[in-house]
Amino acid sequence: MPDDVSPPAPPLALSAVALTLPSAAGPVNILRGVDLTVNVGERVAVVGPSGSGKSSLIAVAAGLEDPTAGAAHLFGQDLATLNEDGRARLRRGRTALVFQSFHLLPNMTAEENVATPLEIAGADDALATARAWLGRVGLSARLTHYPHQLSGGEQQRVALARALTVRPALLFADEPTGNLDSVSATSVADLMFNLVAEVGAALVMVTHDQALAARADRIVRMADGRIAS
Numbered sequence: 001m002p003d004d005v006s007p008p009a010p011p012l013a014l015s016a017v018a019l020t021l022p023s024a025a026g027p028v029n030i031l032r033g034v035d036l037t038v039n040v041g042e043r044v045a046v047v048g049p050s051g052s053g054k055s056s057l058i059a060v061a062a063g064l065e066d067p068t069a070g071a072a073h074l075f076g077q078d079l080a081t082l083n084e085d086g087r088a089r090l091r092r093g094r095t096a097l098v099f100q101s102f103h104l105l106p107n108m109t110a111e112e113n114v115a116t117p118l119e120i121a122g123a124d125d126a127l128a129t130a131r132a133w134l135g136r137v138g139l140s141a142r143l144t145h146y147p148h149q150l151s152g153g154e155q156q157r158v159a160l161a162r163a164l165t166v167r168p169a170l171l172f173a174d175e176p177t178g179n180l181d182s183v184s185a186t187s188v189a190d191l192m193f194n195l196v197a198e199v200g201a202a203l204v205m206v207t208h209d210q211a212l213a214a215r216a217d218r219i220v221r222m223a224d225g226r227i228a229s
């Protein structure tokens with residue numbers, strides 16, 4: 001390899017990240033010095049007791065919350081050096097989020113939900129691509145159904161299609177199977193791991209499910225706002 005080809009920046013690098021938020025009872029130290037680097041294509045599970053800061057870590061990593069101290073880099077860019085627009089541009093198309101409670105737009109059909117990020121990205125064939133992705137997640141027969149007409153597992157499969165259709169380099173998933181029965185959870189997890197591998201995305205996944213965590217390349221355990229191991 002020529003000397004001037006440097007390796008790609010890690011999709012995510014957090015260093016000494018602290019997050020303190022105000023509350024009626026005074027400031028709460030939610031994250032207390034988190035160091036975490038996620039490499040290209042790496043799948044990381046974040047586990048730990050309730051309240052240990054797992055969702056807050058995702059919020060900072062995804063640029064939804066500003067760290068009080070420390071630095072968060074996405075694809076080598078320090079988020080602190082970017083304004084709101086710059087962060088949105090950096091995230092758009094390169095990161096995606098899947099939540100426990102699906103977060104589909106209720107007034108849009110399944111295919112419209114999946115097409116939306118493609119339209120925002122300026123794709124010409126957004127609806128056709130959305131339909132193809134819904135086929136990939138086994139929902140060809142549900143294209144024009146609204147979220148309330150879909151089961152939880154189906155809604156999460158729509159959310160996965162919506163997240164991955166833009167072929168992000170980094171997927172955040174916060175309890176992606178937390179609201180699903182065990183059969184749906186397994187099928188959503190299988191799809192998520194297959195699709196993440198196919199698009200070459202790194203994955204940062206918060207979960208209470210030990211079997212799901214065990215499928216990751218690495219498990220990070222949080223306790224009291226820190227990475228314990």
Ligand SMILES: Nc1ncnc2c1ncn2[C@@H]1O[C@H](COP(=O)(O)OP(=O)(O)OP(=O)(O)O)[C@@H](O)[C@H]1O
Pocket residue numbers: 021022023028030048049050051052053054055056057
């Ligand atoms: N906006 C906020 N203001 C004050 N405290 C907050 C805020 N958001 C979260 N917290 C507190 O920060 C701590 C960490 O919350 P977080 O949601 O990150 O934990 P978690 O590990 O994801 O928990 P769970 O597994 O229950 O979802 C909790 O004690 C929570 O009450």
